[in-house]
Amino acid sequence: KELSKNLAYLIYVLHSAELNRARAFQRVSKSLIKRTKKDLLREQRYSADIFQSLSDNILETAKNTDLKSLSVGAIDIAIALNTVKKSLVSFAAEKPLLLSLQTPLGKLVVDSRKRDSTHAGPFFFVLDTSGNDTYIAKKKVEGAPELLIDVQGDDHYLYHLSLIHI
Numbered sequence: 001k002e003l004s005k006n007l008a009y010l011i012y013v014l015h016s017a018e019l020n021r022a023r024a025f026q027r028v029s030k031s032l033i034k035r036t037k038k039d040l041l042r043e044q045r046y047s048a049d050i051f052q053s054l055s056d057n058i059l060e061t062a063k064n065t066d067l068k069s070l071s072v073g074a075i076d077i078a079i080a081l082n083t084v085k086k087s088l089v090s091f092a093a094e095k096p097l098l099l100s101l102q103t104p105l106g107k108l109v110v111d112s113r114k115r116d117s118t119h120a121g122p123f124f125f126v127l128d129t130s131g132n133d134t135y136i137a138k139k140k141v142e143g144a145p146e147l148l149i150d151v152q153g154d155d156h157y158l159y160h161l162s163l164i165h166i
Contacts, residue, residue: 017073
């Protein structure tokens with residue numbers, strides 16, 4: 001019952017944060033977002049210090065972003081995680097569990113088994129407490145938030161480059 005309550009709380013907060021994220025970028029055109037993503041990928045690959053060579057697209061996106069809305073969502077997620085982390089991790093430590101549910105927002109995965117496994121997305125929420133796992137996502141559900149909590153293990157995350165979202 002406590003696990004259900006905590007997961008429901010996290011889902012609510014993630015949804016709320018996604019609404020704030022969408023609100024934060026409301027004044028940024030889709031074409032500018034597309035160009036900014038391209039610039040971020042290029043800068044990530046070729047620049048040791050991304051802040052020394054910020055493109056006009058990145059600067060324009062930052063200028064038109066509602067940082068208050070963006071910050072509120074991030075702070076809400078941090079508070080929610082701090083509130084439920086102890087009970088989620090202790091529950092997972094007590095009972096080896098694999099919960100994998102497909103939702104309209106993506107896959108919800110709770111894996112506390114002490115073994116290596118592979119999960120295919122798109123993901124909405126992942127709590128992984130152990131094992132050397134692999135997460136593969138070739139697409140993202142448009143408008144859906146994503147939260148991955150990895151407690152321990154040597155995991156691998158294979159995401160298509162177009163999944164970077166603003």
